[in-house]
Structure formats: structure tokens, C-alpha cells
Amino acid sequence: MAGETRERMIEATVTALQHRGVAGMSFTDILAGSGAARGAIYHHFPGGKAQLVAEAAERNGCEVRARLAALPADSPQGVVAAFLELVRPVLAASAAGGGCAVAALTVGVGSGGDDMTLRQIASTAFTAWGDQLAERLTAAGLGPDAARDLATTLIALLQGAHVLCRAAGDLEPFEPVARTAMTLVAHPG
Amino acid sequence: MAGETRERMIEATVTALQHRGVAGMSFTDILAGSGAARGAIYHHFPGGKAQLVAEAAERNGCEVRARLAALPADSPQGVVAAFLELVRPVLAASAAGGGCAVAALTVGVGSGGDDMTLRQIASTAFTAWGDQLAERLTAAGLGPDAARDLATTLIALLQGAHVLCRAAGDLEPFEPVARTAMTLVAHPG
DNA sequence: GTCTATACAAAGATAGAC
DNA sequence: GTCTATCTTTGTATAGAC
Numbered sequence: 001m002a003g004e005t006r007e008r009m010i011e012a013t014v015t016a017l018q019h020r021g022v023a024g025m026s027f028t029d030i031l032a033g034s035g036a037a038r039g040a041i042y043h044h045f046p047g048g049k050a051q052l053v054a055e056a057a058e059r060n061g062c063e064v065r066a067r068l069a070a071l072p073a074d075s076p077q078g079v080v081a082a083f084l085e086l087v088r089p090v091l092a093a094s095a096a097g098g099g100c101a102v103a104a105l106t107v108g109v110g111s112g113g114d115d116m117t118l119r120q121i122a123s124t125a126f127t128a129w130g131d132q133l134a135e136r137l138t139a140a141g142l143g144p145d146a147a148r149d150l151a152t153t154l155i156a157l158l159q160g161a162h163v164l165c166r167a168a169g170d171l172e173p174f175e176p177v178a179r180t181a182m183t184l185v186a187h188p189g
Numbered sequence: 190m191a192g193e194t195r196e197r198m199i200e201a202t203v204t205a206l207q208h209r210g211v212a213g214m215s216f217t218d219i220l221a222g223s224g225a226a227r228g229a230i231y232h233h234f235p236g237g238k239a240q241l242v243a244e245a246a247e248r249n250g251c252e253v254r255a256r257l258a259a260l261p262a263d264s265p266q267g268v269v270a271a272f273l274e275l276v277r278p279v280l281a282a283s284a285a286g287g288g289c290a291v292a293a294l295t296v297g298v299g300s301g302g303d304d305m306t307l308r309q310i311a312s313t314a315f316t317a318w319g320d321q322l323a324e325r326l327t328a329a330g331l332g333p334d335a336a337r338d339l340a341t342t343l344i345a346l347l348q349g350a351h352v353l354c355r356a357a358g359d360l361e362p363f364e365p366v367a368r369t370a371m372t373l374v375a376h377p378g
Numbered sequence: 379g380t381c382t383a384t385a386c387a388a389a390g391a392t393a394g395a396c
Numbered sequence: 397g398t399c400t401a402t403c404t405t406t407g408t409a410t411a412g413a414c
Contacts, residue, residue, distance in 0.1 A: 160345030
């Protein structure tokens with residue numbers, strides 16, 4: 001079926017991005033992970049690696065955003081608690097060698113033209129996540145300014161926990177971060 | 190003088206790590222940045238890239254730890270404020286294309302033997318930073334448990350801000366994070 | 379200790395048959 | 397639309413002269 005192979009290649013790229021990053025991943029990984037042939041890459045992605053990585057990161061960014069949009073908005077505390085439970089398994093995967101596919105676009109890239117495009121994609125995704133989270137927090141009754149600050153902080157904590165958990169190889173660094181996040185929402189602004 | 194070239198190579202590696210990461214950096218960068226000849230690398234670092242990267246990251250980790258040790262300990266609020274002012278210029282460099290050399294060891298590495306060693310080095314550095322920060326906070330009067338949680342959270346916020354600021358290309362994401370960190374220390378535990 | 383030259387492998391990118 | 401084969405570049409690693 002048309003687009004089937006292309007789809008599998010994008011999925012494989014998301015996984016490769018999480019595990020090895022932009023510079024660390026190779027087409028060999030993508031081909032092994034998707035079962036596609038070598039020439040198929042440039043058939044589906046004429047822009048080469050840059051295009052493939054860009055599409056994979058955008059895909060992953062939208063998926064995460066959708067999951068944030070599905071958070072309950074009963075109370076600010078409830079939103080933060082649900083957010084923490086949502087990211088816990090993701091961080092567990094990070095500790096096991098995974099990571100954030102969007103964050104991968106920000107490291108290991110220089111100042112070249114294509115690299116700036118990738119950074120832009122990451123920035124857009126992070127902004128979208130923050131906006132979505134802030135929307136949930138305001139829907140739960142938090143003031144607009146406090147919601148924005150808290151949302152950005154939660155995204156930063158998530159990314160920081162990715163780095164720390166990946167280094168530690170377990171979820172241990174996440175626990176104090178989660179405790180702090182809960183005390184945060186108890187004393188906004 | 191003996192060790193002069195070796196020193197410059199380590200310095201160049203720290204910079205390369207910050208800008209390109211482990212997989213993204215190459216010996217070409219290190220040679221250009223240190224003025225050394227190609228063969229000099231394996232003369233000073235028989236272990237090749239893994240050894241060079243490991244030593245550079247350990248060096249950088251110790252330098253950061255020393256700067257954390259120099260923080261004043263007048264009050265918990267004072268420690269956090271001084272920490273934020275300490276990291277602000279670092280994050281500005283990150284926004285301009287730099288980054289955290291230690292965090293670079295956690296991404297873009299697989300599950301190989303050398304890679305696990307690098308992850309271990311990063312983990313050790315992060316733990317040392319957290320311990321040092323917690324020590325300052327307890328010296329300023331905070332309880333041991335609250336100090337540990339807050340210290341780990343601040344390190345996570347720092348790493349998260351690195352990712353966000355690098356993606357955004359400016360310091361803007363750091364401001365709400367800094368505001369939140371100050372409100373945090375006003376309501377410990 | 380420092381340099382030049384080079385071997386060897388891996389990765390990205392293409393061409394062309396089917 | 398998919399596959400095999402290959403070109404080119406880059407990067408790690410090594411050998412050996414000075």
C-alpha cells in the first residue's frame with residue numbers, strides 16, 4: 001500500500017532519534033528498523049537526512065501535544081499530577097536508553113542552514129507543548145500568567161529529567177523533581 | 190612545555206562537545222581548535238575518542254562543581270538567586286549554540302561498552318553538582334531533605350533550560366523558569 | 379614529542395534495472 | 397514504487413619519518 005513504507009521509516013527515525021540523536025543515527029538504522037531498501041529513502045525523502053529527521057520530529061511533537069491536550073482539567077493540582085503520571089513511563093524509557101526525539105534536534109547540530117531549520121522545529125514543538133499545558137492549567141482555574149510560567153517550568157523539568165534519568169540509568173532523579181512540582185502548584189506565583 | 194598541547198586538545202574537546210555533541214564532533218574540529226597535528230591525538234590519548242571525551246567531560250564537570258562550591262550561603266533564597274545568576278551567562282552561551290558538555294555524554298550514545306562509561310561519567314558529575322548545591326543550601330539553613338530535593342530540581346531546571354534556550358535561540362525560556370525557582374525556595378517542602 | 383601520509387570503515391547520496 | 401549496486405566524502409585509527 002502506498003505510504004506504508006514511508007510511514008515505517010518515519011517511525012523508525014523517531015526511535016533512532018530518541019536513542020542516538022541526529023548525528024548518531026544512520027540510514028543503516030532506519031533501513032534495519034523499517035525493512036526498507038537503501039534507495040527508498042531518497043524516493044520518499046528527496047531532502048535526505050534533514051527532511052527525514054524534520055518530519056519525524058514534527059510527527060513526534062504533534063503526538064506529545066495531543067497527549068497533553070487530553071489531560072484532565074479538574075484542578076491545577078490535578079493537571080500537574082496527571083502530567084507527572086503521563087511523563088513517568090516516558091522517562092522510564094529514557095532511563096533505559098530512549099530520550100526525547102524533539103530535544104535531539106537541539107544538540108549535536110551546528111549553525112548550518114539545515115541545522116537552524118531543525119532547531120526551529122524543536123522550538124515550535126516546545127512552544128506548542130507549553131501553550132497546550134498552559135491552556136489546561138487555565139481551564140483548571142489558574143491565572144493566565146501563573147499558568148504560562150508553570151507550564152514552561154514543567155516542560156523544562158521534563159527535559160531536565162530526561163537528561164538526568166538517562167545519565168543515571170534509572171528513574172531515581174525524577175522522584176524529587178516530581179515532589180517539587182507538586183509543591184509548586186500548591187503555591188503558585 | 191610538556192602537556193601544553195594535551196591541555197589545548199582537552200579545552201577544544203569541551204567546546205566541541207558543547208556545540209556538536211559526542212557523535213557530532215570530529216577529530217578535525219579538535220585539531221583545528223587546538224592547532225595540534227593529526228597523530229598527536231593517539232599519542233596523548235591512546236584510548237582514542239572515548240578517552241578524549243571522557244577526560245574533557247570530567248574536566249568540565251569539576252570546573253562547574255567548583256563554581257557551585259563558591260556560591261554564598263547567606264540564606265536559601267540567596268543561594269538560589271546566586272545560582273540563577275551563575276547559570277544565566279551559561280544559558281546565554283547555550284542559546285548561541287553552546288550547551289552543557291556533560292549533558293552531551295547522555296545523548297547520541299547507544300548501549301555499547303564505551304558509551305556506558307560515558308553515561309557513568311555524566312551521572313557522577315550530575316550527582317556531584319547536586320551534592321554540592323545541597324551542601325550550600327543546608328549551610329544556608331535549609332533542612333537536609335528539602336535541600337536535596339531542591340538541589341536536584343535546580344539541576345534538572347538547568348538542564349531543561351539548556352535544551353529550551355538552545356532550541357529558542359535566546360534566553361526567553363529561562364525567565365519564567367528563574368521566577369518559578371525563586372517562588373520555590375520561598376515555600377520549601 | 380611532533381609532524382606527514384595513509385589505511386580502513388562507515389555514512390550520505392545517486393544511478394539505473396526491475 | 398521498490399530493489400541492487402556504487403560513488404564520494406568524512407571520520408577514526410595507525411605507521412613511520414623527523
